[in-house]
Amino acid sequence: MILRVIGKLLIPFILLFALYVQLHGDYGPGGGFQAGAIIAAAMVLYAMIYGLSTARRVFPDWLVESMIAGGVLLYLAVGLAGLYVGGNFLDYFVLDADPVTGQHRGIFWIELGVAITVCGVLLKIFYLFTQRGQDQ
Amino acid sequence: MMVAVVALTRTRNLFAVVVLFGLYSFLTATVMVALDAVDVAMTEAAVGAGISTVLLLGALHLCNSEEEKPAHKPWLPLLVTIGTGLVLVYGTWDLPPFSDPEAPIHTHVAPRYLEQGPRETGVPNVVTAVLASYRGFDTLGETMVVFTAGIGVIALLRRRRYVRRGKQ
Numbered sequence: 461m462i463l464r465v466i467g468k469l470l471i472p473f474i475l476l477f478a479l480y481v482q483l484h485g486d487y488g489p490g491g492g493f494q495a496g497a498i499i500a501a502a503m504v505l506y507a508m509i510y511g512l513s514t515a516r517r518v519f520p521d522w523l524v525e526s527m528i529a530g531g532v533l534l535y536l537a538v539g540l541a542g543l544y545v546g547g548n549f550l551d552y553f554v555l556d557a558d559p560v561t562g563q564h565r566g567i568f569w570i571e572l573g574v575a576i577t578v579c580g581v582l583l584k585i586f587y588l589f590t591q592r593g594q595d596q
Numbered sequence: 597m598m599v600a601v602v603a604l605t606r607t608r609n610l611f612a613v614v615v616l617f618g619l620y621s622f623l624t625a626t627v628m629v630a631l632d633a634v635d636v637a638m639t640e641a642a643v644g645a646g647i648s649t650v651l652l653l654g655a656l657h658l659c660n661s662e663e664e665k666p667a668h669k670p671w672l673p674l675l676v677t678i679g680t681g682l683v684l685v686y687g688t689w690d691l692p693p694f695s696d697p698e699a700p701i702h703t704h705v706a707p708r709y710l711e712q713g714p715r716e717t718g719v720p721n722v723v724t725a726v727l728a729s730y731r732g733f734d735t736l737g738e739t740m741v742v743f744t745a746g747i748g749v750i751a752l753l754r755r756r757r758y759v760r761r762g763k764q
Contacts, residue, residue, distance in 0.1 A: 567725075
């Protein structure tokens with residue numbers, strides 16, 4: 461009971477902190493990898509308190525699996541977008557008329573891609589490990 | 597940290613080992629903060645102390661929580677470890693002293709990143725600018741590594757279920 465209440469209080473703030481780390485990575489410490497790990501940690505905490513099946517309803521397997529590939533594809537898409545607009549692969553200067561805005565835009569999307577992949581992989585590993593214990 | 601490492605090697609209770617690993621990760625994170633590498637410290641705290649502890653506990657749930665007595669005497673591994681350590685220490689003699697501004701690593705591309713980075717990319721955090729922009733290709737490779745690791749774990753852990761389903 462205590463765990464559930466504290467978990468309910470804590471998890472939104474962990475997720476909020478992850479978003480802060482993700483979106484504020486340009487200005488303070490942090491970035492996609494850290495944010496993805498923190499989101500995965502919040503989900504692991506959620507799964508430990510409310511049970512694995514509840515967590516799997518929030519983040520179903522198909523979603524986690526497509527996140528693993530989706531993040532990498534998003535990253536690649538940003539690189540190819542640079543090619544498409546007429547620059548080099550992973551060239552952000554061409555993504556906007558103003559090079560600095562283009563840099564911001566490129567960094568935002570690739571950090572998002574990194575976060576999605578990291579979060580997906582960590583969650584998938586966690587699911588696989590815990591589910592193995594339940595099968596036996 | 598030394599205490600944690602010595603305790604790690606001495607104890608046979610794997611649960612205590614997992615907890616000590618978490619402790620060690622947090623101590624490493626504080627060392628990273630002391631070295632002004634907050635980004636690395638954050639990763640260490642989240643992944644090293646948080647998630648890998650949970651994963652190790654999950655693995656512990658599947659197996660015995662007491663470590664078996666080792667089958668071999670530790671002399672050969674000890675010799676190899678000490679030998680490698682001595683070679684590494686020998687290697688550090690040629691390195692420039694810690695925080696030497698004239699060291700090659702500080703005179704090659706780093707000044708350009710530090711001087712031009714914020715102006716070119718408009719990103720005040722140089723770590724992010726280097727990681728995501730100047731070294732974007734490396735970071736793509738890193739993401740690929742994470743992706744491949746995830747796929748590998750899925751391939752390894754999933755296989756059993758299919759085999760069992762095939763038998764039924």
